[in-house]
Amino acid sequence: MAINNLMKADDSKAKKLFKDLSFSSDEIDIIESVFHKVSLKKGDIILETNNVVNYQYYTLEGCLRSYYLDLQGKEHTVQFAIKDWWISDYTAFFSDSKSIMNIEVIQDATVYRLCKKDKEELYAKIPKVESFFRKKLERAFAAFQKRILSNISQTATDRYTNFIEAYPNIEKSVKNYHIASYLGITNESLSRIRREMSNK
Template sequence: MTLNTSILSKIFKDVSFSSDEKKSIEIKLEKLTLKKGTTILKAGDTVFNQYYVFDGCLRTYYIDNSGKEHTLQFAINDWWISDYTAFFTTTKAIMYIETIQDATLYKISKEHMEILYREIPQLETFFRKKMERAFTSFQKRILATLSQSAKERYLSFITTYPNIEQNVKNFHIASYLGITTESLSRIRKEIAHN
């Protein structure tokens, strides 16, 4: 695969690479073009990869013992996605990941990441900073779920994911917010009337 410099610059913002480093990265990233509705990970799978969303939209969700889906994350352009618990601990996946729009992804395996960390130390810094921001985001999301009203969570959602609503089903958004689709409709009507 040959990745042009602009694609590498988009994926690895603010990181400069030599020609040899670019070649090393190129052979370790695999481009995927997926149709809407494609499941790229299921609970019980071994998780070898994480994915960069070049375009499209994906969601990570969990199915509880009663069969109810809980959306954990949406991944839109310029986001990374995986079942990170399984990816980092080499346990089996507990999450599902599906495309909810046609998507172009770049996947990289944990093995290849470790090689790149040794070859290109600035990539380890890049991914560490990404993980720090993700951890902060998840912690804020947990606190919001514990302390905010459904309306406040919805307002935060539309700030975090602007322009996503027209591309995502209402039950996915409600699942992400931990509310019913009826409650979501009620909140939207309330906001529209204010």
């Protein structure tokens, strides 16, 4: 491979997005053509409920969250997306149904956006990318199942401990009520848990 191709590989979207994979120059060109870099500002809403979900997003920097709004208007945070995390309304994205989630930017962010049509073409042209996403989805499914079980069986303190292990340093970027809604507890309960942990 020529030196300019090596430099291209080192500085490509492909290297950022698929750290454990290696690509030819032609494959890098394909990846570059379908992932679009987008700058987002805190407070931006990139998805609202009852919309068509065309994209999934890779967070290069910053922080986003997906949340469900119940009939009483209460927010339930489902996921945070920090550096190197993917986010979308996956139920709608994979089933071609309308969105049930909202996605909000809670810290200025830079993301790579990938549409469903381009993703399918990417799978066909670069099969190892399909394998990469399959493994990501398997891990995500396992993590969501583990979270459901923790909500059923663990104390709020244990859930908070698991949260800060999964999202280290995120508390500097998000509001307390975001964390509380993710854990399924009140702000007051979150404050109490933190006090108890700091006193140990």
